[in-house]
Amino acid sequence: MTAALIDLPTAPTPTRLWMPKRVLVTRAAAEQPHTAEILRRCEAAGVEDITLLANDRLTGLRGETERETYARAKTTLAVVVAPPSALKPQPIPPSADWRIDLAKGCPAHCQYCYLAGSLSGPPVTRVYANLDAVLDGIRTHAGQGTVTSGTAERGHEGTTFELSCYTDPLGIEHVTGSLAEAVRRVGAGVYGDGVSLRFTTKFDDVADLLALDHQRRTRVRFSVNAPDLARRFDGGTAPLAGRLAALRALALAGYRVGLTIAPVMAYPGWREGYGDLLDQVTAALDGVPGLDLTTEIITHRFTPASKDVLLGWYPHTKLEMDEDARTQKRSKFGGVKYVYPRATMSEMRSWFSAELAARLPDAPLLYWT
Ligand code: SF4
DSSP states (O other): OOGGGSOOOOOOOOSOOOOOSEEEEOHHHHTSHHHHHHHHHHHHHTOOEEEEOSSSOOOOOOOSSHHHHHHHHHTEEEEEOOOGGGTSOEEETTTEEEEOOSEEOOSOEETTOTTTTTSOSSOOEEEESOHHHHHHHHHHHTTOOOOOTTHHHHGGGOEEEEOOSSSOTTTTGGGTOHHHHHHHHHHTTTTOSSEEEEEEESOOOOHHHHTSOOTTOEEEEEEEOOHHHHHHHEETSOOHHHHHHHHHHHHHTTOEEEEEEEEEOOOTTHHHHHHHHHHHHHHHTTTOTTOOEEEEEEEOOBOHHHHHHHHHHOTTOOOOOOGGGSEEEEOTTSOEEEEOOHHHHHHHHHHHHHHHHHHOTTSOEEEEO
16 A cells, blocks of 8 residues: 555644744754754744754753743753663563654653653653664564564564654654654565554644555554543643544554553543543544554553652642552562552453443454553
């Protein structure tokens, strides 16, 4: 299949585009060919403050207060070179075989952000300028699988590479171009035929992706939640309606697609809220030919470190992070996380399994966690 041979769906108008206030380019990044594309996109987006640094140290990220530091970091795009340690793909079950990072950090403001507590320092978005070296991990790890969950449903995708572990790659794509380049190369077989990309997003600017010859080697999952939760907690992202319009457009363009329903919360009225979500998804995908849809479900959890960071970022949040209402779970490295108690988990899991089977019977649930 080529993009030229199919009737491309109209790109929905993006409902949310991040506009960095400033772009910092380290000296090493300035020498990378992909940086020219990043700067071209930034200028086209109207970014006026672009600074080429004299060295590779990012400075001036902190403000006078924590609030100011947060605001400054979230409006800064840093163009840097990924260090050698970041170039080696890491296993990332259950989502994919390997993790590849196009960037680290995200400009959105979700009050439960998965990155809280896992990235250190001010939450600036760092995009990697040495894109060739970053993507070379696909070549070196092609054919090496690690994932066991949902193997039957995804075996035909070959070795899978997750692009959204530490960023929302679509949320910054209009000022980086890294995602389209990765999708294009994998579609063209630059790294062989037995590999595929996947990423999850809460944004909806998919016009560039629609035009690519992706060869169905990329699965785009939209991170969605019950509409009232998405409205309350997903700051700075595309609204749910925009994500679902983008989901439909990509599915019509032949992409494999997916839903990452996350973070699932056991709040009063959760059945109605998630029922409403599934109704909206079903309507958005109505009549899409050749639909290849998967689902993934991640329940809400937090760690002492992430709670601490999130309360610093969002001191007035109404997000429930009550240790007494949760069960402690220890990782194999001894870390603690707080998850819903077993009875709540099993009640929600049964509900989702039944409702997904009834409404989206051809969409396998790859994992529940
Ligand atoms: Fe965090 Fe994802 Fe929200 Fe970005 S979109 S702020 S990475 S939860």
